[in-house]
Amino acid sequence: MALNASSAHANLANTKAFLTAAASLAATVVLARSVANDLLPPQLRSFLYNGFRDIFNRFSSQLTMVIDEMNGLGPNQIYDAADAYLATKVSPSTHRLKITKPEKEDNITTTMERNQKITDTFNGVQFHWVLVCSQVERQNFHNPRLPFRSTVRSFELCLHKKHREMVIKSYLPHILHQAKELKQQTKTLKIFTFDYRHMYGNISNLWIPTNLDHPATFEKLAMDSEIKDFILRDLERFVKRKEFYRKVGKAWKRGYLLYGPPGTGKSSLIAAMANYLKFDVYDLELTEIQCNSDLRKLLIGMGNRSILVVEDIDCSIEFQDRQSETEEEGPSSSSRRRLVTLSGLLNFIDGLWSSCGDERIIIFTTNRKEKLDSALLRPGRMDVHVHMSYCSPCGFRLLASNYLGIENHELFGEIEESILSAKVTPAEVAEQLLKEEDSDKSLSDLMEFVEAKKRENEEAEAKIRQHELEAREKEEKTASNEGEEIGIVASRLN
Helix, strand or coil: CHHHHHHHHHHHHHHHHHHHHHHHHHHHHHHHHHHHHHHCCHHHHHHHHHHHHHHHHHHCCEEEEEEECEECCEECHHHHHHHHHHCCCCCCCCCCEEEECCCCCCCCEEEECCCCEEEEEECCEEEEEEEEEEEEEECCCCCCCCCEEEEEEEEEEEEEHHHHHHHHHHHHHHHHHHHHHHHHHHCCCEEEEECHHHCCCCHHHCEEEEECCCCCCHHHCCCCHHHHHHHHHHHHHHHCCHHHHHHHCCCCEEEEEEECCCCCCHHHHHHHHHHHHCCEEEECCHHHCCCHHHHHHHHHHCCCCEEEEECCCCCCCCCCCHHHHCCCCCCCHHHHHCCCCHHHHHHHHHCHHHHCCCCEEEEEEECCHHHCCHHHHCCCCCCEEEECCCCCHHHHHHHHHHHHCCCCCCCHHHHHHHHHHHCCCHHHHHHHHHCCCCHHHHHHHHHHHHHHHHHHHHHHHHHHHHHHHHHHHHHHHHHHHHHHHHHHHHHHHC
């Protein structure tokens, strides 16, 4: 018992001695710093402080990486990626967050507030992040007497020196990839149209954005399930093959041709593709473009991960044929150079300029595929040809489920049988289903519409056959008359 009391007394004495020594050292440091501030010039003080800090850092195992918000005059991609990535790592104990919502965006975003600390774990290693903000005075060019202050932001990443290579080769690339995926998931889709007034100005002003709020999805498309599954698999394979495209020496792009009668869902399919991939849509109206160089500017002004759409390619512009493009210059050569040529369009979608961007999809739509030049249709330009046909029984059932909320009905069999030969488009079926809320009445009216459409088609086909028959009879009669005349002339000659 006496031994324990003696040991406790000794520990207490040691603790008092340690605290006394620490207090004495602290007082000495404060006194030395005060004397240095009073006696030493600022330049010498700075030199001594930096020297002591360098000595301390040499023996320290910690490393701090500074990631500034700006890289010269432009943004720092790593800073932006870290800002998006760390927003998902905020702990429940965080007391301050910064909330933002741009005017034309749908999503509210949360980011780190200044001087907040976040700990992240990657491959079993902890990394400590701090958002540092400082005020910097800059010269006011309008009034030099009144300099203005700006905020300089940077992330400080603290780690052990032995993890330096892992951070550069693995951790930061991981952050860049994750931030890219996060931005895609939360982005507000845009549809762009170009403004010809800015064609000869800043390239960044060529395309005017508007929010794309189209509700189309692959689940709602009135298409055969096999075609939808094929398109989905093709899109998924395309977005995952960046390294493959680079390895084989091809630009990372994909071309689709959507062809079929009006009202078969070509525009809805494009919107569903954009919603599925989270790609912005660029709507290109070729009739507004005056020359091939304008096409190149528009391509450069597009963003990556986007869909370029040229609707009704067969009737949107009259292309020069390729032979006329190689003719010698004549009086009309100046006007010919201002036209958008077929070769210019081909170079736009498959030439050297087509590689000015990554992960792009080019879609042409047409009602008459046979009118297109074969050079536009070959693989490498239009890789996938999708026939948008008339409404099928599968498409009708999907429309009935979407519009009426029913999966089966006694009229389904009769409607499906008639719809095969009626040649009605999904848009026509959808319009009929919209007219009535009662499912029985709606399907009954649709049945009448399909039967009427079927009769119209039969009458139109009968008229076509009658015209063909009359034309054939006329040709035979003309040929017979010519034969008789030749016979009469020959007999007279004899």
